Amino acid sequence: MNAEFINQSISILAIESSCDETSASVCVDGKILSNFIANQTIHEQYGGVVPELASRAHMQNIVPVVHQALSTANCQLSTINAIAFTQAPGLIGSLLVGAQFAKSMALSLNIPLIGVHHMQAHVLANLIKESAPSFPFLCLTVSGGHTQIVLARSPLDLEVIGETIDDAAGEAFDKTAKLLGLPYPGGPLIDQYARTGNPQAFRFAEPQIPELNFSFSGLKTSVLYFLQRQSPDFIQHHLHDLCASVQYTIVNILIKKLKKAVQQTGIRQVCIAGGVSANSGLRNALKETGQKHGWQTFIPAFEYCTDNAAMIAITAYHKYLHQEFIDLDASPTARAIY
Numbered sequence: 001m002n003a004e005f006i007n008q009s010i011s012i013l014a015i016e017s018s019c020d021e022t023s024a025s026v027c028v029d030g031k032i033l034s035n036f037i038a039n040q041t042i043h044e045q046y047g048g049v050v051p052e053l054a055s056r057a058h059m060q061n062i063v064p065v066v067h068q069a070l071s072t073a074n075c076q077l078s079t080i081n082a083i084a085f086t087q088a089p090g091l092i093g094s095l096l097v098g099a100q101f102a103k104s105m106a107l108s109l110n111i112p113l114i115g116v117h118h119m120q121a122h123v124l125a126n127l128i129k130e131s132a133p134s135f136p137f138l139c140l141t142v143s144g145g146h147t148q149i150v151l152a153r154s155p156l157d158l159e160v161i162g163e164t165i166d167d168a169a170g171e172a173f174d175k176t177a178k179l180l181g182l183p184y185p186g187g188p189l190i191d192q193y194a195r196t197g198n199p200q201a202f203r204f205a206e207p208q209i210p211e212l213n214f215s216f217s218g219l220k221t222s223v224l225y226f227l228q229r230q231s232p233d234f235i236q237h238h239l240h241d242l243c244a245s246v247q248y249t250i251v252n253i254l255i256k257k258l259k260k261a262v263q264q265t266g267i268r269q270v271c272i273a274g275g276v277s278a279n280s281g282l283r284n285a286l287k288e289t290g291q292k293h294g295w296q297t298f299i300p301a302f303e304y305c306t307d308n309a310a311m312i313a314i315t316a317y318h319k320y321l322h323q324e325f326i327d328l329d330a331s332p333t334a335r336a337i338y
Helices: 041-046 051-072 092-109 118-127 169-179 187-194 217-228 234-265 280-293 309-321
Strands: 011-016 021-028 031-039 082-088 113-117 137-142 147-154 157-163 269-273 296-298
Touching (some): 031 309, 051 092, 082 092, 082 309, 113 118, 118 147, 137 234, 157 234, 169 187, 187 234, 217 234, 234 280
Parallel strands (some): 082 113, 269 296
Antiparallel strands (some): 021 031, 147 157
16 A cells, blocks of 8 residues: 555545435445435336436436535545445446546546445445454345355455356345235335245245355246236235245245355355345344354344445445556446456
8 A cells, every 4th residue: 555545534425326226425434424315216106117217316316415425424525535436237327327427526526436346335335334244254145136145355355156047036026026916116015014924824936056056037937827826816815925935935045055155165254235135034034044053144234235325435445445446537337346
């Protein structure tokens, strides 16, 4: 590290705009001082995120969200040392809004620009709280678009050792929710109804995939064929049991692979991350499995599970320490290193 970076307070403004949440966060010396998120409810009527509407909403939200983050952190732009943004993956239009805003701000302030990989940030969300895991640790990262088991050797040395070969766990939640007639986003509703249902009421397919990889397409098909064989009012009378059974199956698939990863690596510090890590069934299953097998388990606070800028900020802080900046003339959505 250069001498100019030593003993210097590091203030980072981070922006997240990969999908349908516009978020900004201020991080000073590795501590999150603010984290604001503007959600987009317009997509509910379409049953999923509409990319064009998402990017337009980002353009409307980004200035007030950044202003709110700076104000709450009691931070002036003149004290910011770097601007960070989600570089990939995500919806191209949504990414462009955050990238171009961050690039313009970094250029006008003449400060470094940091591109952050969205999934790396989800993993490092576990470093935000004081009771953070030490390295190395394993992280089950589960969201609407990704399902991965990551071996984290250091903040910037992450290896994906298992991932889905088709659909993600979050998509399985949302698609089965749609089959049950639940509105978008259906994943949280499955979690809500599952709490009063019987998880053993119905059995659905658990695909047997080699090594540490996952598959959820067969589960969705299993639920579809099962429902097609039932009477028209079956879902109405068994909704809670159906939700509990679907959730149990998805969580069981995830935990089985996580146990296998612990056995293979010998690493007993285990985390979860991503939007699905807010699911109460998964959180409880991780705690119970950890207690049974002697793991140290770590679960992010709810506000750091779904897409948020705090996870971008904490990742950018570690990248700043290693001076991992990107050129201002770089393609704004070039794939970030992960």
